[in-house]
Amino acid sequence: MLLQLQVWSFLLLQEAPQMGFDIRSMWTQMGWLAKFVVFVLFIMSAWSIGVMIDRLIVFNAARKQSRLFAPAVAGALREGKLEEAVKIADRYKKSHLAKVVVAGLQEFRAHLVSNDIPGETIEASRRALERSEAIVHSEMDRGLSGLATIGSTAPFVGLFGTVVGIINAFKGISSEKSTGLGAVAGGISEALVTTAFGLFVAIPAVWMFNYFNNRVKSFDVEMTNSSSELIDYFLKHSSKVSAGR
Numbered sequence: 001m002l003l004q005l006q007v008w009s010f011l012l013l014q015e016a017p018q019m020g021f022d023i024r025s026m027w028t029q030m031g032w033l034a035k036f037v038v039f040v041l042f043i044m045s046a047w048s049i050g051v052m053i054d055r056l057i058v059f060n061a062a063r064k065q066s067r068l069f070a071p072a073v074a075g076a077l078r079e080g081k082l083e084e085a086v087k088i089a090d091r092y093k094k095s096h097l098a099k100v101v102v103a104g105l106q107e108f109r110a111h112l113v114s115n116d117i118p119g120e121t122i123e124a125s126r127r128a129l130e131r132s133e134a135i136v137h138s139e140m141d142r143g144l145s146g147l148a149t150i151g152s153t154a155p156f157v158g159l160f161g162t163v164v165g166i167i168n169a170f171k172g173i174s175s176e177k178s179t180g181l182g183a184v185a186g187g188i189s190e191a192l193v194t195t196a197f198g199l200f201v202a203i204p205a206v207w208m209f210n211y212f213n214n215r216v217k218s219f220d221v222e223m224t225n226s227s228s229e230l231i232d233y234f235l236k237h238s239s240k241v242s243a244g245r
Contacts (some may be wrong), residue, residue: 034190037161038197041154045201048150051143052208058094058140059215065095066222073101077233082109096136100223103132104230122234129227136223140216144209151205158198165191 069092076085082105089102107128111121165188 031164031190033164034161034194037157037164037194041157041161041194041197041201044150044154044157048147048201048205048208051147052204055143055208055212059212059219061094062096062140062219065092066097068092069095069098069101070226073098096140096219096223097226099136100129100132101226101230104129104227104234108234122231125234126227126231129230133220133223133227137216137220140219144212144216147205147209147212151202151209154202154205155198158194158196158201161194161198162191165194 069088072088073085076082076088086102086105086109089098089105092098104125108121108125111124
């Protein structure tokens with residue numbers, strides 16, 4: 001019977017122009033349950049598109065500002081200007097690197113003023129960098145779990161609509177006492193629309209989740225490298241301060 005339904009689906013698509021079938025007529029023939037499935041898929045699609053646009057804006061801004069921030073702060077640190085480096089980081093608030101670096105710089109500066117033991121200063125700065133990395137990672141990862149959920153569940157929501165359409169096709173066969181195309185047209189149209197819409201929602205969500213997830217991983221690597229370089233700078237700076245004393 002499933003093979004027969006697939007053949008009916010093919011015939012329905014082939015004969016749709018002659019039968020005057022279009023999207024509007026399919027929608028009017030769909031039952032309330034199938035329409036509800038389409039509505040749920042529409043909400044999922046709208047939410048996923050919103051997440052995609054938001055993450056693209058955030059990631060592009062972070063990348064653009066980090067490219068400007070990295071050479072500027074490196075120059076200030078080479079000259080030993082901690083205050084200037086903090087001010088530079090404050091100017092690039094959308095940069096993921098600036099958010100991490102400024103936390104370490106502020107912690108290091110605070111401990112220098114209080115004349116703490118150099119080892120304690122470095123350890124406190126390292127903890128501040130780790131905390132900042134975790135916070136920035138959480139900010140970058142916002143919405144991606146929902147995007148993954150939509151990508152994995154949308155086909156099943158569409159499949160539910162497909163099952164409803166097949167049930168209605170069987171009802172059409174029962175009521176018409178016939179297995180002709182007219183008896184199953186309404187049910188098959190529901191199955192086709194919900195299946196296609198479910199895939200339409202799921203495929204972009206999966207693609208974009210993988211893309212965003214890879215970008216977050218690259219941001220994590222960049223933040224880890226920046227933290228390591230900053231700790232090396234703190235060690236060198238502390239050793240100079242100790243030698244000067």
